[in-house]
Amino acid sequence: MKWTEIQEIAIQLSEARPEIDPTRINFVDLMNWVMALPEFDDDPKHCGERVLEAIQQAWIDELA
Incomplete structure (x- = not known):
């Protein structure tokens, strides 16, 4: 699994x-x-604030 698989x-x-x-x-x-x-x-260097924000939002949506 890679960072892009939000x-x-x-x-x-x-x-x-x-x-x-x-x-x-x-x-x-x-x-x-x-x-x-x-x-x-995946490489931690491929992660940034935007990726983490997208993951956080997807996680919130998953629980909704």
């Missing part, structure tokens, strides 16, 4: 961390959680 990352985060409210996360934690996903395999 929706899949959001789904996996919602399953892996059901106790987390994605509206209250910081981007450092979010980036670490994404990189810790078992299927994730």
Whole structure:
């Protein structure tokens, strides 16, 4: 899984961390959680604030 797979990352985060409210996360934690996903395999340098914002929004949408 790569940084560009926003929706899949959001789904996996919602399953892996059901106790987390994605509206209250910081981007450092979010980036670490994404990189810790078992299927994730991408360079951290390919991640930026816009990518993290998109993941956060997709995660929020996933729970709605």
